[in-house]
Amino acid sequence: MTDITNTPTTDYDAQLGDYFALLKPRVMSLVVFTALVGLLAAPVSVNPVVGFSAILFIAIGGGASGALNMWWDADIDQVMRRTRNRPIPAGRVQPGEAMVLGVALSGLSVMMLGLATNLLAAGMLLFTILFYAVFYTMWLKRLTPQNIVIGGAAGAFPPVIGWVAATGSFSVEAWLMFALIFMWTPPHFWALALFMRSDYDDAKVPMLTVTHGRPATRLHILVYTALLAALAIGTAFTAIGGIFYFAVALVLNAAFLLGAWRIWKRDEVMAEGDDYAEERKFFRLSLAYLFLHFGAILGEAALRAFGLGGW
Amino acid sequence: MSIRPEHELHQRRRGRNVGVGLMLAAFVVLVMALTYVKITQTDFELPPNQREVTQ
Numbered sequence: 040m041t042d043i044t045n046t047p048t049t050d051y052d053a054q055l056g057d058y059f060a061l062l063k064p065r066v067m068s069l070v071v072f073t074a075l076v077g078l079l080a081a082p083v084s085v086n087p088v089v090g091f092s093a094i095l096f097i098a099i100g101g102g103a104s105g106a107l108n109m110w111w112d113a114d115i116d117q118v119m120r121r122t123r124n125r126p127i128p129a130g131r132v133q134p135g136e137a138m139v140l141g142v143a144l145s146g147l148s149v150m151m152l153g154l155a156t157n158l159l160a161a162g163m164l165l166f167t168i169l170f171y172a173v174f175y176t177m178w179l180k181r182l183t184p185q186n187i188v189i190g191g192a193a194g195a196f197p198p199v200i201g202w203v204a205a206t207g208s209f210s211v212e213a214w215l216m217f218a219l220i221f222m223w224t225p226p227h228f229w230a231l232a233l234f235m236r237s238d239y240d241d242a243k244v245p246m247l248t249v250t251h252g253r254p255a256t257r258l259h260i261l262v263y264t265a266l267l268a269a270l271a272i273g274t275a276f277t278a279i280g281g282i283f284y285f286a287v288a289l290v291l292n293a294a295f296l297l298g299a300w301r302i303w304k305r306d307e308v309m310a311e312g313d314d315y316a317e318e319r320k321f322f323r324l325s326l327a328y329l330f331l332h333f334g335a336i337l338g339e340a341a342l343r344a345f346g347l348g349g350w
Numbered sequence: 351m352s353i354r355p356e357h358e359l360h361q362r363r364r365g366r367n368v369g370v371g372l373m374l375a376a377f378v379v380l381v382m383a384l385t386y387v388k389i390t391q392t393d394f395e396l397p398p399n400q401r402e403v404t405q
Contacts, residue, residue: 052362055369088387092380155384 057131061109061140062102069329070101070197076333077201077216080279080340085205092155093204096148097197100164103144104193107172110137112180118242121235141172156204163203167196181243184250191224192217198333212279219274219332222267226260226299227325233257233302234315234322257303260321264299268292271332279336281349287335291328298324 074097078090085093109116109127113134116122126132145168153161171193179186195217202213232239232248233256239246247256271292275285298321305317342348 052359052366055366086387086391088380088383092384095380 051131053126053132053136057126058136058140060126061106061132061137062099062144063105063109064102066105066194067098067102069194071098072330073216073220073333074098074197074201076337076340077198077213078205079201080198080212080216080336081202081205082278083205089155090205093152093160093201096152096155097164097200097204099144100148100152100168101197103141103148104168104171106137106141106144107168108176110134110141111172111176113137115242115244119235119238121238145172152200152204157207159207160200160204163196163200167193167200170196182245184245184247186245187228187247188225191221191228194224195220212277215270215274215277215279216333216336218270219267220329222263222270223325223329226263226267227322227329229256229260229263230302230318230322230325233310234318253307257305261299261303264295268296274336276350279339281339281342283342283348284332284335284339287331287338291331295321295324295328 071094075094078085078093109125113127116125117128122128127134127137145165149161149165149168152164171190175186175190175193179190183189198216198220199209199213202216203209229247232246233253240249247259251259271288272285274280275288280288298317301317302321310318339348
């Protein structure tokens with residue numbers, strides 16, 4: 040006879056919070072916010088229950104790809120200071136559990152998004168999960184210094200999925216929101232790679248700082264920031280932009296360009312002298328930059344509802 | 351060995367089990383709400399093979 044007392048027990052039982060941590064809640068907050076903006080900026084009204092479900096399942100899909108990323112990258116996470124406390128390298132969750140959770144939530148989120156909204160949105164979510172978990176995590180990340188540039192597309196899809204969930208079709212405005220995140224991702228992560236110093240070297244991840252050196256990374260940050268600024272300000276003159284968005288974009292991009300310029304003008308001796316203060320400041324600003332741009336797009340959508348906004 | 355009604359494992363995993371239970375309950379409520387919204391939308395149509403039965 041078997042009973043529960045025969046079940047082997049370990050010292051630590053994974054708690055709900057550990058499984059939640061596998062879903063990368065911080066990344067999920069970005070996914071939720073940008074998908075919500077995509078959904079609300081679309082020129083159609085969405086039933087609140089359908090809209091809530093769409094955002095929830097997009098978030099769960101994003102979280103699932105995060106769990107699959109943590110399962111595959113457990114060896115890298117163990118080496119890097121920034122990630123060694125994640126549930127798998129810390130021993131709180133078994134790798135197999137993360138894989139099962141990721142696959143199960145991927146299937147659930149794609150199926151439910153399809154039922155709640157439309158098949159195109161569900162297909163986009165499936166594509167995004169595969170892009171991040173397979174194309175980026177399993178292949179690009181360990182192969183090329185362009186990992187962040189191309190992999191950044193995965194994080195840029197949520198507003199497009201939100202838009203498609205609302206409208207059932209693609210449009211230029213949705214792809215502009217995609218481009219905004221796509222161009223923002225490289226300078227954001229390269230600034231992080233600069234001040235995390237040896238983390239990526241130790242983990243043998245071919246980040247630009249490792250393959251092309253730090254001066255080249257500083258130059259890349261400046262070039263990408265300049266291109267991003269042109270795109271972000273140009274978006275003001277499209278259907279999702281307006282005077283309010285233009286004012287916000289102007290201030291944010293001036294500050295972002297200034298930060299990138301300062302990073303480019305520095306060398307490693309100067310950076311180590313103040314413990315990478317400029318790089319850290321730029322990284323923090325980059326977080327506010329993205330949230331405020333999408334906040335401004337949302338603001339324009341809200342203004343349009345009252346007959347205001349636009350030009 | 352007798353079966354004890356409450357094993358120490360049950361207590362350790364109570365928080366986790368209650369959490370999973372609440373999430374499943376919320377999921378059921380959400381699916382019900384979605385179903386209600388879908389079938390009350392004006393463009394809702396039954397599949398062709400089910401129309402004759404209800405008419």
